[in-house]
Amino acid sequence: MPTKPPEAQSTILIIDDSVDAIRLLSGILKDMGQILFATSGAAGIELAQQRRPQLILLDVEMQAMDGYEVCRRIKADSDMRDCAIMFVTAQSTMDSEVAALEAGAVDFLSKPLNAPVVRARVRTHLKLQRATAALMQLANKDGLTGLFNRRYFDEQLAREFLRHKRQGLPLSLAFIDIDCFKAYNDHYGHQSGDACLKRVAELIEGATQRPSEVVARYGGEEFVVLLPYTDAADAAKYGAWLCEQIAVDALAHARSPVAAHITVSVGLTSMVPGEANSALNLVADADRALYQAKSAGRNRAVTATPL
Ligand SMILES: Nc1nc2c(ncn2[C@@H]2O[C@H](COP(=O)(O)OP(=O)(O)OP(=O)(O)O)[C@@H](O)[C@H]2O)c(=O)[nH]1
Structure with missing residues (x-):
């Protein structure tokens, strides 16, 4: 049986209050991992807590709780803060990009989405996530016994x-x-x-x-x-x-x-x-x-x- 490429073993969470946007992104990313989705910030945070995705694609402009707030809450939670967050937004000003990065995001995707660019950037961040997780694993282990340190x-x-x-x-x-x-x-x-x-x-x-x-x-x-x-x-x-x-x-x-x-x-x-x-x-x-x-x-x- 062919083995899945490493990125396909990842979990990606899409948080967006537009079902059409979720459909579009899921289609672009469908073979890159297990795709989860939530249509509100609160539901997204709950799902992130339960499933600990490697990557979250987060819409900025959402009702009730906007993407910046969702990002800040996830980054403030020690159980979830290691997951990478990419903002997806129709705003493409320098200020909105800075606000996204300051809220703790690793990257920023502008709408309209370009499928090859989205895939390339998602692939890069999943690779970085895996490398970071492997390093953390090493940093946490005792060299002689293999137990945690x-x-x-x-x-x-x-x-x-x-x-x-x-x-x-x-x-x-x-x-x-x-x-x-x-x-x-x-x-x-x-x-x-x-x-x-x-x-x-x-x-x-x-x-x-x-x-x-x-x-x-x-x-x-x-x-x-x-x-x-x-x-x-x-x-x-x-x-x-x-x-x-x-x-x-x-x-x-x-x-x-x-x-x-x-x-x-x-x-x-x-x-x-x-x-x-x-x-x-x-x-x-x-x-x-x-x-x-x-x-x-x-x-x-x-x-x-x-x-
Ligand atoms: N081989 C080996 N020995 C180690 C290592 N780390 C510590 N030790 C040894 O563990 C021994 C601990 O000795 P003590 O603290 O006197 O304790 P103990 O002889 O077990 O006496 P009690 O604890 O009172 O029963 C020392 O001789 C250390 O050199 C290690 O990584 N490898």
Whole structure:
């Protein structure tokens, strides 16, 4: 079966209050991706939130909410701001072009539309979008384990904290640290230490099933898992399950005073984000619980108790 060209795997959203204009643009772009459309700014924003298109073609002159406002709202939303927006308008003055670019658009198409020009520009922006997404992917990953890195985790933590605060729902965090890893490195060598980190990363990912959960390498032999919409009881179950999964893998650790194999300690915390707490509290509490798990003998999960 012939594979689709990369641009055909993209999603393009057309927002225009004229059905004829949508029909015309859809016809021009029909083989360039999955085409979605909305006939108002509000409906377009909702669809963009749900489907996260790579590119939005946005009419400037619409009733109720004009294209500039739609563009500003999309660019102000951290979940949608990465999508590229091209304005489509009958105005072709320098001022309107500047206003479009200042609102956050990447390009500007003037009516009447010239099909080959529209296709060429859409192709260019889809290509740029793919390149940017690939770079972002690299910038967010840890080179050794392939897990997300600390930078990405910090961003997600801030985002989820705000989301859970708005919704008044519990967010949990697990800090995971390999026990006596210095002794492992000293005994087996640094390369085996690296292989061990990769294996533990795989096991944590394998034990972390929900797509919204974020598994990251926090640094050194420390990992972190963000558990959205999870209360303290479920977080504690997850922590115990994780310790078990690592222990049953039984990767030999001849110098561990805890067991004959690799084990981990897990610190957990859970809170409903509000005015009185912050994402930093969540991290500090999980870290404190991890310290308690280490002090209590390692190879266990401990949930932070309120100070
Ligand atoms: N091989 C390898 N080792 C690393 C890496 N990053 C950190 N380490 C090692 O991880 C070890 C961490 O040691 P410690 O912080 O003393 O912790 P520990 O020996 O696990 O002791 P506890 O956490 O108290 O159980 C150090 O020896 C670091 O050199 C890495 O990327 N690869």
